[in-house]
Amino acid sequence: MRARLWEPLRERARERRRRRAGAALASEEYAARIRQELAEQLPDEDVGEDLADFLECHEPGSGPGGGDAAADEEFRELVREAQDRIARGYTRRCQRGC
Numbered sequence: 001m002r003a004r005l006w007e008p009l010r011e012r013a014r015e016r017r018r019r020r021a022g023a024a025l026a027s028e029e030y031a032a033r034i035r036q037e038l039a040e041q042l043p044d045e046d047v048g049e050d051l052a053d054f055l056e057c058h059e060p061g062s063g064p065g066g067g068d069a070a071a072d073e074e075f076r077e078l079v080r081e082a083q084d085r086i087a088r089g090y091t092r093r094c095q096r097g098c
Contacts, residue, residue, distance in 0.1 A: 030086070034082050041078065
């Protein structure tokens with residue numbers, strides 16, 4: 001009796017691991033797409049993979065618009081928005097309808 005129960009439990013565990021791996025891949029693809037969109041909006045900037053690090057190291061006046069404070073804040077807001085979209089994630093987006 002016990003032996004018959006193990007196989008369905010193992011199969012269920014395998015299926016969970018496959019789903020998690022698929023979700024992680026979809027989430028990373030979504031994050032890459034968001035970073036690509038940001039790179040297209042800011043072709044002169046090298047924002048890289050880590051947007052939080054980019055925001056931390058970004059010096060005011062070095063972005064688009066030069067020394068214009070309003071343009072610099074708009075630039076930073078664009079990066080923060082992309083960071084928030086990635087944090088909200090792919091799965092929440094798909095629950096609302098892809």
